[in-house]
Amino acid sequence: MLKAQYTERGPVPQAVIQAVPFDRPVLAPGQALVAVLAAPINPSDVLTLTGQYGMLPPLPAVGGSEGVGRVVELGPDTQGPAVGQTVLLPAGCGTWATHVVVPAARLLPLPAGADPKQLAMLTVNPPTASLLLSDFADLQPGDWVIQNGANSGVGSYVVQLAKLRGFKTVSIVRRESAVAGVKAQGGDVVLVDGDDLAERVKAATGGAAIKLGIDAVGGKATMRLAATLAESAAIVNYGALSGEPCIVSPRELVFRDVTLKGFWLARWFRTTPQPKQLALLTELAGLIATGKLSTPIQATYDVSQIKEAVAAAAAGERQGKILIVPTEG
Known part of the structure; x- marks a missing residue:
């Protein structure tokens, strides 16, 4: 042993x-x-x-x-x-x-x-993805979600769960070599991050209102993500792949009413009744067992x-x- x-x-x-x-x-x-x-x-x-x-x-x-x-x-x-x-x-x-x-x-x-x-x-990434999609915006089938770090473990589950729930995804990656893998997971729009991200997202989605941003990177990537969102939308940060604090401009926070929130799965486990935890894990285990989530x-x-x-x-x-x-x- x-x-x-x-x-x-x-x-x-x-x-x-x-x-x-x-x-x-x-x-x-x-x-x-x-x-x-x-x-x-x-x-x-x-x-x-x-x-x-x-x-x-x-x-x-x-x-x-x-x-x-x-x-x-x-x-x-x-x-x-x-x-x-x-x-x-x-x-x-x-x-x-x-x-x-x-x-x-x-x-x-x-x-x-x-x-x-x-x-x-099962325990970490799938519930993180599921809760990011359910707890920070009232999304309906056909709505758009944008995320960065989309080739990460959480990112792949966000793409798959969004598709199962009828949402459309814009997935942002930091290198061209990651694009194909995210598309293979079912990403609707996959783009490489950059200073003109908001313009490229608008063109790719036909100017759709994006209600939720999911940020794994922090730094200026948070601000680029926020600039793609509809007014009064939420951006939720769950990681700092850049090693830098989140940056969001007053333009987004004050004039466009974009809100920045944080999510930590460990806190969710500490504060959520066990029956609710087990229900989510059982649901996700079933999706994994049937090959709908991987x-x-x-x-x-x-x-x-x-x-x-x-x-x-x-x-x-x-x-x-x-x-x-x-x-x-």
Whole structure:
């Protein structure tokens, strides 16, 4: 059994984490031993290793915030998913490992026969995309949404969920090589960011009123996105790929009544009743299991290759997610 552990944080994320062996644990009542089938490396995971994320676990810690597994054993007098059941692991339980010990009551059974690699990405990006589309504007079928960072994990789910809900999307990327991939996901209009973005968006949409902007980049990209929106529309920021604070001009905020809001999924999980959380995750799991929702995967790594995996996830120019897929278990 292996786990990817770090005892410090530093500017080079792959330098602080390593695979370490551990013995098979003895379970207490209420616990379950789960063999990890797949666990992604998200941008938030990389920022956690560098110490830049908004919520940091105490050290030492095991990396990985989401994933799926198969129940191997239940503790004494423990009720939970049956041994052999594929389950969604609790958020933040340290999923970059061959096995994890978790409370059995927090395991969510998943559809049998679905691709575990796609299900492994259920907890973070799909609900983020779904909530970005539902909680910040009253969108109706036929309405337009614009987003940047559209080739990201969240971006791909925004495109797919928008199409399932009847919305039209303008997807903004930062390099020409990302255009084809977003179009393949179903993007209606895909453009490379630039100073004349508002004019190009207007031409591509026929001057349609865009009610919602979704910003993953920050910096001046936020202002370019805001300039494409209809009056009194909202722009919601959920990331800072540029490493810079959001910039929005008084023209947009004052004269055009554009509002800038923020979204953090961790806060949503903390403040939302569990039945509502489970309902959303169950709905999204069904879409993934039936192939209606997916995201590209660039490469998979074993836990023993954690340094290489984190380096690949932290690098630019990726065409998909990096996943930890343990060979054991």
